[in-house]
Structure formats: structure tokens, C-alpha cells
Amino acid sequence: MIEVRNVWKKYGDQVVLERLNLSIAEGEFCSMVGASGCGKSTFLRLLLGQEKATRGEILLDGKPLPAEPDEHRGVVFQRYSVFEHLSVVRNVLLGLELPQAKFTGRLFGARRRAALDEAVAMLERVGLGAALDKYPRQLSGGMQQRLAIAQALVMKPRVLLLDEPFGALDPGIRRDMHELLLGLWRESNLTIFMVTHDLKEGFTLGSRVLVFDKVRVDPQAPGAYGARITYNIPLDHTRDSASSLHVAQAAVQGALRADVIPV
Structure with missing residues (x-):
């Protein structure tokens, strides 16, 4: 349904995202995790049409994604947009x-x-x-x-974009919202992209986890290189896969805590 082909995003001389390549089927729930400032929300704005890629293209059903937000893409922000x-x-x-x-x-x-x-x-x-x-x-x-x-x-909408929608809620209310969102997702054929800083939330809700990270750094030019999708993990939430989910979550958590790889 959605194809991301060699997408880069720059603001002036600062590279925020580089070499993003991604293929998402209709009906997937993609959790996007990563350190603060690594470009997750920027990528969400590219999907919404608020931003335009500096290089590369994003396709919806084989056609370029409309350059402005439309009725096919719904969005929910962390701050209550009512x-x-x-x-x-x-x-x-x-x-x-x-x-x-x-x-x-x-x-x-x-x-x-x-x-x-x-x-x-x-x-x-x-x-x-x-x-x-x-x-x-x-x-x-x-x-x-x-x-x-x-x-x-x-x-x-065909695509629902969520930018840390539950970050300001208490834990008990967050659990209720998780159940609500999963119920609505299962009832429909929505494709969901959700930015979250909560790794557990990302693995609990998503059918796929996308990890954004900056894999190289130049100390003389800290803005020279952008983040990429370093892990693209399809998830199976059945009982038999519980241990493998735990292993994958631990691996991602370790990667996010590690230093970036130098050039």
C-alpha cells in the first residue's frame, strides 16, 4: 500500500532523515520508536503531507502521495487537537x-x-x-x-497517523486507550503509523516496529548525517511468539542505549 523509496529530509544544511526505504501493506500497525530528535515525527509529517521530502518519493497505491493532507489520512497529536x-x-x-x-x-x-x-x-x-x-x-x-x-x-481515512497520542495520559487511562485503539484497528482495515517513546507500548500495540536511529556521526559536522530505519521488525502477538517478542524488544532497547557507530 505504501512505498517509501530513498527518502531524505533536510532543513537547510541539517540532514534529519536519510535513505529511508520501506514497504507497508494495508492494515499494518507500525510503531515508530527511537531517541528524541531522530526524525520520527518528521517522517510522520511526510506521510501526512505537511512536509515534502528533499529527495526520494512516497507512494500510495503506486502513485505519489498527495502533497497536502487529505481525507485519506487522519491524524491525532499528543496535545488534544479539538x-x-x-x-x-x-x-x-x-x-x-x-x-x-x-x-x-x-x-x-x-x-x-x-x-x-x-x-x-x-x-x-x-x-x-x-x-x-x-x-x-x-x-x-x-x-x-x-x-x-x-x-x-x-x-x-485509510491511514491513521498518531504522534505520541497517549504520552500525556496516566498509566490506567493509557491502558484503556490501548484497548480502544486495538479494537478499532481490528474492526477496520486501517493502516496505522504511531510515534511513541514507550518501547513497551510500541511492541504491545504494533504489528511492526520501526526503529529510527542515527547510525553514523561526524564530530566535526553533527548535522551532516540523518537517521535511518535501523530495525524493521514484523511482530506476531500469539502466545507461541511471546519469548521471541521479548528477545526482540531487549535487542532494540540495547541498540537504542548504545552509542552511534562513528563514520
Whole structure:
């Protein structure tokens, strides 16, 4: 579904990413881990269309990825990306109204009722069916992140991009959000890319773990070389594979703690 071919990303003279090559099938859940500043979120923005590769290309179904965000790619950030002045149901309804009512921004009659039913059904799926008329300031952090996920999924994207979506949540709430996300992923054919600093979270949720690391360094020019995908690990979450998962996680953890390889 997604092909990444020799992608580089530079900001001025600083190389952030280099030589990324990747092939992802539809329906995979890719956890992206690595040290802070190694380019994980930059790669996520390339997938979203917020950024353009300096060199190389990203293909979706064999065609160049659209240069701007579109309805095929949903995104959820660590900070709750919701509209504070709109109620919970209006936050989700807005995404359905704007593409269909470009001039007024509102639907009317049967079309509005159909869109409202769809928004309510999505909110019920994420556990917010009893909070339709509340405003984001009245919700807990976990509930606001559920709302952000509902905003993204109601547009029926093919690709869901998550940038540390659970980093600000308490451990108990994070577990609930993990169960919610896995449930929604299994029900659909979503392809998910999730940036996380939590290695355990990455291995627990993902069907594939992508490890970003800077494999070479020039002390005289610290920005000369960018990060690559140094590990690309498909995961099997069955009981028989539990020990191999533990071994893979330990290997990646050791690699991330190790010094980078000098030029």
C-alpha cells in the first residue's frame, strides 16, 4: 500500500532523515520508536503531507502521495487537537459537514440528520455517547483524546497517523486507550503509523516496529548525517511468539542505549 523509496529530509544544511526505504501493506500497525530528535515525527509529517521530502518519493497505491493532507489520512497529536468552542458532537460533525457544505459549513434536513447519526455512532464507539453536549473543557484528558480519535476516524481515512497520542495520559487511562485503539484497528482495515517513546507500548500495540536511529556521526559536522530505519521488525502477538517478542524488544532497547557507530 505504501512505498517509501530513498527518502531524505533536510532543513537547510541539517540532514534529519536519510535513505529511508520501506514497504507497508494495508492494515499494518507500525510503531515508530527511537531517541528524541531522530526524525520520527518528521517522517510522520511526510506521510501526512505537511512536509515534502528533499529527495526520494512516497507512494500510495503506486502513485505519489498527495502533497497536502487529505481525507485519506487522519491524524491525532499528543496535545488534544479539538475545538474548544464546539460541543463534543459538533467537534465530530464538523468533519462531515465541511466537505459537503463548502459555502455554508452546515448541512440541513435529511443530510444533517444522516451526518449527525454517523457522528453519534462514532462517539458511542469510542465511549463518549453520554457526553455529546459537553465541551472539551468539561472532559478529562483521556476523554479528550477519545474525541480526537473520533474526529479522525469519522472521516474514514485509510491511514491513521498518531504522534505520541497517549504520552500525556496516566498509566490506567493509557491502558484503556490501548484497548480502544486495538479494537478499532481490528474492526477496520486501517493502516496505522504511531510515534511513541514507550518501547513497551510500541511492541504491545504494533504489528511492526520501526526503529529510527542515527547510525553514523561526524564530530566535526553533527548535522551532516540523518537517521535511518535501523530495525524493521514484523511482530506476531500469539502466545507461541511471546519469548521471541521479548528477545526482540531487549535487542532494540540495547541498540537504542548504545552509542552511534562513528563514520
